[in-house]
Amino acid sequence: MPVNYASIALAALGATVAYFACGFILFAALPAMKSEFMKYPNVFRAQDSMMKVMPFGMVGILLSIVVVAVLYARIYPAGGGIASGLCLGVLIGIFSLCTFVIHNYVHLNIGLKLTVYQGIAYFIQWVAVGAAIGLIYKPS
Numbered sequence: 001m002p003v004n005y006a007s008i009a010l011a012a013l014g015a016t017v018a019y020f021a022c023g024f025i026l027f028a029a030l031p032a033m034k035s036e037f038m039k040y041p042n043v044f045r046a047q048d049s050m051m052k053v054m055p056f057g058m059v060g061i062l063l064s065i066v067v068v069a070v071l072y073a074r075i076y077p078a079g080g081g082i083a084s085g086l087c088l089g090v091l092i093g094i095f096s097l098c099t100f101v102i103h104n105y106v107h108l109n110i111g112l113k114l115t116v117y118q119g120i121a122y123f124i125q126w127v128a129v130g131a132a133i134g135l136i137y138k139p140s
Helices: 005-029 031-038 047-075 081-107 112-136
Strands: none
Touching (some): 005 031, 005 112, 031 112, 047 112, 081 112
16 A cells, blocks of 8 residues: 655654654753763763754654654554554654663663663653654555
8 A cells, every 4th residue: 555755754744843842841841861961971972062963863863753654654554543653652662762772771881860761751752753643644
């Protein structure tokens, strides 16, 4: 069954906004998370240095969300709605926890508290991405 590429693009754009909005809200709601990041200056860039490379990160997130939108369109060719989007978002959130958050805890010299904060933030962001895609994507 063919997919609706224009709808995938719109869903990916909306989901990208949801991802960054959730990230902004979570950083505002969990100021201790920023404090935890600051405890590891040899691991994480300073904020001014990070801003110089931020466009690369934003493009990376956009591309990963496009991939999730394509997966959604392939898994639910007739459209699935918010429940299906939430389900996919939970799966991607768990994938992110295992491949990024836990992996970084093992390989980087960071504490468990920061790992838990990252896990919460990234999981919520990917669930929001799935929900946004489920709400926006419409089949051809």
